Amino acid sequence: MSFFNKVLASVGIGAATVDTKLEKDRVFPGEEIKGVVEIRGGNVEQQIDDIYLSVNTQYSKESDDKKYYVTAAIERIRLASGFTVTAKETREIPFSFRLPLETPVSMGKAKVWVATGLDIKNAVDPSDKDYLNVKPSALLDGVLNSITSLGFRLREVECEQAPYHLRGKAPFVQEFEFVPTSGVFRGRLDELELVFLPTSNNTADLYFQVDRKARGLGGFLAEALEMDETNVRLSVSTGDLATLPQSLRSLLQKYS
Incomplete structure (x- = not known):
């Protein structure tokens, strides 16, 4: 890879993208979640440090009589690390994990989603977000x-x-x-x-x-x-x- 292409890769120009495909989005706490992460190479070759999944939600906190929301990772799973995605390459990584019992159900203001990210050194983190419909046990x-x-x-x-x-x-x-x-x-x-x-x-x-x-x-x-x-x-x-x-x-x- 030329120096110019290395610079393009490091700043995220022509970068790899990630897409998560879940077998289903209607799930129960404690259930096994299965799917595939699809990585598509951009216009240049890129070194991927890590690829990970995290199950997230938001919760409210109070400080100085003010209410605000923060994101919490209920679970985080590393799928792979230390590999290269060539230009225009498509790669699939299957995964399965068990949804934690403490995952909130999708009622009222509560929302739960799976975030997928590629950790690329010195680059903007390409990520994907997929919402889950978590039903009560x-x-x-x-x-x-x-x-x-x-x-x-x-x-x-x-x-x-x-x-x-x-x-x-x-x-x-x-x-x-x-x-x-x-x-x-x-x-x-x-x-x-x-x-x-x-x-x-x-x-x-x-x-x-x-x-x-x-x-x-x-x-x-x-x-x-x-x-x-x-x-x-x-x-x-x-x-x-x-x-x-x-x-x-x-x-x-x-x-x-």
């Missing part, structure tokens, strides 16, 4: 249905920075916010917030924040001081789904 779906069967409506779903006591592999948690619209908890609770943390394919820890309705002067003072909120933890499995609505009803009645 059978256990999460059962939990959400159990809550709605008690008269709650799902109002908002968002990924937020994880509090210290809930921080695991990921720096965020996905929060499901419900409001009671009918049933025994209407007028007794303001809202119910849920964080679902899977511990295996068939088990999870549920963390609830129960926000009681203010009643009388004492209730309004408690609400002003945020003393009307109670945090509750419950471990569940797929074997509990048949009786989960009754269990949740009894649990919430203790704090409403």
